[in-house]
Amino acid sequence: MKQKALQTASGILLTDQYQLTMAQLYFRMGLHEKNAQFDHFYRSNPDYGIHKAGFCVNAGLGSLLDWLDDAVFGEEELQFLRSQKSSNGDPLFAEDFLNWLKNDFSTKAINLYAMPEGRVVHPNVPIHVVEGPLAVGQIVETGLLNTVNYQTLIATKASRMKQAGRGQPLLEFGLRRGQGLGAIQGTRAALIGGADSSSNVGASHILGFTPKGTHAHSMVQVFMGLGEGELAAFQAYADIYPDDCLLLVDTIDTLESGVPNAIKVFEKLKRKGHQPIGIRLDSGDLAHLSILAAKMLNDAGFPEVSIVLSNNLDELVIWQIVTQIQEEAERYGVDPNSLIKRLVYGVGTSLITSQGDPALDGVYKLVAIQEKAEWIPTLKISENIDKVLNPGNKRVWRVYDDRGKATADLVSLFDEDVHTQDPLILRHPTMERKQRALQASQVSRLEKLLIPVIRDGEVVCEKPSIEEMRVKRDQDIDALDPGVRRLMNPHIYHVSLSQNLWDLKQLLIKKARS
Amino acid sequence: MKQKALQTASGILLTDQYQLTMAQLYFRMGLHEKNAQFDHFYRSNPDYGIHKAGFCVNAGLGSLLDWLDDAVFGEEELQFLRSQKSSNGDPLFAEDFLNWLKNDFSTKAINLYAMPEGRVVHPNVPIHVVEGPLAVGQIVETGLLNTVNYQTLIATKASRMKQAGRGQPLLEFGLRRGQGLGAIQGTRAALIGGADSSSNVGASHILGFTPKGTHAHSMVQVFMGLGEGELAAFQAYADIYPDDCLLLVDTIDTLESGVPNAIKVFEKLKRKGHQPIGIRLDSGDLAHLSILAAKMLNDAGFPEVSIVLSNNLDELVIWQIVTQIQEEAERYGVDPNSLIKRLVYGVGTSLITSQGDPALDGVYKLVAIQEKAEWIPTLKISENIDKVLNPGNKRVWRVYDDRGKATADLVSLFDEDVHTQDPLILRHPTMERKQRALQASQVSRLEKLLIPVIRDGEVVCEKPSIEEMRVKRDQDIDALDPGVRRLMNPHIYHVSLSQNLWDLKQLLIKKARS
Numbered sequence A, B: 001m002k003q004k005a006l007q008t009a010s011g012i013l014l015t016d017q018y019q020l021t022m023a024q025l026y027f028r029m030g031l032h033e034k035n036a037q038f039d040h041f042y043r044s045n046p047d048y049g050i051h052k053a054g055f056c057v058n059a060g061l062g063s064l065l066d067w068l069d070d071a072v073f074g075e076e077e078l079q080f081l082r083s084q085k086s087s088n089g090d091p092l093f094a095e096d097f098l099n100w101l102k103n104d105f106s107t108k109a110i111n112l113y114a115m116p117e118g119r120v121v122h123p124n125v126p127i128h129v130v131e132g133p134l135a136v137g138q139i140v141e142t143g144l145l146n147t148v149n150y151q152t153l154i155a156t157k158a159s160r161m162k163q164a165g166r167g168q169p170l171l172e173f174g175l176r177r178g179q180g181l182g183a184i185q186g187t188r189a190a191l192i193g194g195a196d197s198s199s200n201v202g203a204s205h206i207l208g209f210t211p212k213g214t215h216a217h218s219m220v221q222v223f224m225g226l227g228e229g230e231l232a233a234f235q236a237y238a239d240i241y242p243d244d245c246l247l248l249v250d251t252i253d254t255l256e257s258g259v260p261n262a263i264k265v266f267e268k269l270k271r272k273g274h275q276p277i278g279i280r281l282d283s284g285d286l287a288h289l290s291i292l293a294a295k296m297l298n299d300a301g302f303p304e305v306s307i308v309l310s311n312n313l314d315e316l317v318i319w320q321i322v323t324q325i326q327e328e329a330e331r332y333g334v335d336p337n338s339l340i341k342r343l344v345y346g347v348g349t350s351l352i353t354s355q356g357d358p359a360l361d362g363v364y365k366l367v368a369i370q371e372k373a374e375w376i377p378t379l380k381i382s383e384n385i386d387k388v389l390n391p392g393n394k395r396v397w398r399v400y401d402d403r404g405k406a407t408a409d410l411v412s413l414f415d416e417d418v419h420t421q422d423p424l425i426l427r428h429p430t431m432e433r434k435q436r437a438l439q440a441s442q443v444s445r446l447e448k449l450l451i452p453v454i455r456d457g458e459v460v461c462e463k464p465s466i467e468e469m470r471v472k473r474d475q476d477i478d479a480l481d482p483g484v485r486r487l488m489n490p491h492i493y494h495v496s497l498s499q500n501l502w503d504l505k506q507l508l509i510k511k512a513r514s
Helices: A003-009 A017-029 A061-070 A075-083 A095-103 A134-139 A141-164 A182-193 A201-207 A217-225 A230-240 A254-271 A286-299 A315-332 A336-341 A466-478 A499-513 B003-009 B017-029 B061-070 B075-083 B095-103 B134-139 B141-164 B182-193 B201-207 B217-225 B230-240 B254-271 B286-299 B315-332 B336-340 B466-478 B499-513
Strands: A035-042 A111-114 A128-133 A170-172 A246-248 A278-281 A306-309 A343-347 A362-371 A374-377 A394-401 A406-413 A424-427 A435-438 A443-448 A451-455 A494-497 B035-042 B111-114 B128-133 B170-172 B246-248 B278-281 B306-309 B343-347 B362-371 B374-377 B394-401 B406-413 B424-427 B435-438 B443-448 B451-455 B494-497
Touching: A003 B003, A003 B201, A017 A095, A017 A134, A017 B201, A017 B217, A017 B230, A035 A134, A035 A141, A061 A141, A061 A182, A061 A451, A075 A095, A128 A134, A128 A141, A134 A141, A141 A170, A141 A182, A141 A315, A141 A362, A141 A466, A170 A182, A182 A201, A182 A466, A182 B182, A201 B003, A201 B017, A217 A230, A217 A246, A217 B017, A217 B362, A230 A246, A230 A254, A230 B017, A246 A254, A254 A278, A254 A286, A278 A286, A286 A306, A286 A315, A286 A336, A315 A336, A336 A343, A362 B217, A406 A424, A406 A499, A424 A499, A435 A494, A494 A499, B017 B095, B017 B134, B035 B134, B035 B141, B061 B141, B061 B182, B061 B451, B075 B095, B128 B134, B128 B141, B134 B141, B141 B170, B141 B182, B141 B315, B141 B362, B141 B466, B170 B182, B182 B201, B182 B466, B217 B230, B230 B246, B230 B254, B246 B254, B254 B278, B254 B286, B278 B286, B286 B306, B286 B315, B286 B336, B315 B336, B406 B424, B406 B499, B424 B499, B435 B494, B494 B499
Parallel strands: A170 A343, A246 A278, A278 A306, A306 A343, A406 A494, A424 A494, B170 B343, B246 B278, B278 B306, B306 B343, B406 B494, B424 B494
Antiparallel strands: A035 A128, A035 A362, A111 A128, A111 A451, A362 A374, A394 A406, A394 A443, A424 A435, B035 B128, B035 B362, B111 B128, B111 B451, B362 B374, B394 B406, B394 B443, B424 B435
């Protein structure tokens, strides 16, 4: 698509048609400016098949704020809506409604509460709460979900890979396999969730990062095609990038050709006073090859250069590589821990697509509507009890136990003071008999998780840097029980309702069913 | 991201860092304007786990042309590259190279051959062939892969869903679950591959389509919250959209509340001379509910209104719905075939993410480089014989047999005339003993698949409409053997090398290994 068209499609028209038909209906009924509240939350942690996440890492809010800021109904947008016809040939959208969109619709009319990016989040807990005119809240639904679902999905995947690699550097290079321009947002999310840097030049630029990358197989092929060899290609690279020399060693044969040629080039660099950066392995048994390559590099006097691994890595593959190195390295006279600490992981497809579970099931639900000055909680019941909404205006608290660990997220009514409740009752969201009672002495801290982000048309929170989000992320992950952090079969983190919210929910269910 | 930032990140900087470091190396070595040829192809059809594709539907070329047209190194891009530092603190990119990017780099310098969008394509067959200055061909690699991999993936998934639904209307509404803005490109691909329309307002607009959608559960919830009920919500909708009345019937209870209320509203519409459009079922056993809903609608005198099904549909779920209706409908006095013909499928997550296999493994490989006036074929060998490139400048032919069915795609050398070869030898790409010999009488047509798209800086092909692409798609799918079209365990379509290409490949492998 041309840039201009893309700009149109990614503005306020980044929405579903039914938001607009509903908005017109609300307009026609005089309901469009009634205050409404919508919760965004996701229903379940990503399940990748043989492994699943025990939590998510929140991402997307910064992009959402940018989108809201740019999203207006201009002439082109209105003209398109004006051109739409109903089945009988009349205009689908009436002029008075279009005038309202033009003159009165503004994303600045909403108040937004949200969890900051980088925070650990859990299923069925509101992450973004939108309060504002019904028609506005409805029209922004799709753009909000489009922006935050995907970024949280990818930040979560990146955090898993970082964890599997024991905190070693993680490079994101999925641009070629992402969903078109979505990969730009994916890069952002990866940087928040666990990647240290990215190969994506444009995304890195706009996010203030330095992109990473050296060369591909094609460079070696060019030299071979012109009658020279891998060594000449490596040497050319070292001549031009003497202080950034990282060589891809598997174009011909990793151990027979690539590593020996890299060592020759590294020796020459060293003699000239430069420090070579490392090698990259992109095929074969990466654990085994990294041990043998490390051995060759060590023997040649390069025990410090990095070994970058790539080729369809995901968290389980990385975990397996680390495990195999621990089992196999000593046999070759290589210290496994030193080797693990010189590894760098390059991840493409699996990270940018969240392979195994390529979508987060985030939803956006009407939970309350204001009638005169009073908020009326709304419910959607369902045959599946897990899908019944938690109604009304709410607050979210993270409950830290006496070890300082996060033990539950507690969803309460907006106006109740959970600090004074002793014992603090944590109700299971759907199962009547499941509940915990925490004595005040067992609770070290109650942290309010939703912060005001937009109020009266102004952004009222700080805009943190990605570096700050990462600090938050690490703190939150540290505060989790190790069982919840596990890559496979994680403990289920408690998400609970306060007694008051539980009571309200039961009352509304009873009312709806009668 | 702000629109301005997005624009920057989606232009020429939609590339990987190593393309730029390699380009500078080529520049420094005087190789950057050497003519090179790159093939884009994918290695394997999507494998969704318990089912897999037997072919793909090609998509993305139109977007690629738009991207190439917009991709230039302007001041911002150059300034960013200028700001990058090598490890020793010096600028990573030298001014002479940046000047070349500024003054001499142009995507118009490449010639492009490609398969048209909508065509059926197969693994290991070049779909896009880029010929031009080495550094330009390298820098555009990532943008090309980013644009075409995803769109082909989604067009393929859409074609499978369309097939499972026996050609009934397919609505795409995955915007909220796609990868951010990638969903815009996903909508385009879905419309090419099998979707009839989309809920995505912006994407529909820029593609010249009318978006589709009616209302969500929230509309019914609003009325309930304000003390009215589902019937009042439906009636309001019918009043405002009397000729476009499609009602979502599962907010409370599909059969007890939703369908009876819809019928009441439909009867009123009918009395006023309007034709109701239909109902949408979004939860529960969709096959069973559609039968019972059809029965109720039939009995009420609405045998013609549509029944739209949604809720985590994919091709297997659609297939199962159709099968179950055939087994179960008659028991309720509903004709299964009439019911199947009034169904409409709404698909979200599974389509926009290609659930089960969320990335196409498309690659872009250097296959030849020009030295003086001569093209030198290049090879990348690999431990995996299936991954050894097909070298050199090539042509692709679709071979139709005496039934008029496509029986193989044949990759030949560029300058060989396969028409005169009798018998025509089709060699398996890697297995020496596997080959077929077709007598001239067994070949009804040899179709050249790659057409010139860009030549001397100009687009030299027609830009087909999406409607025209769909015609091509249907023709190509019709020409496949039914076994290849199968949703599960498809026959493997033959992709073959000509004898001459086979011989060249063997020669180059021997040379590389010696």
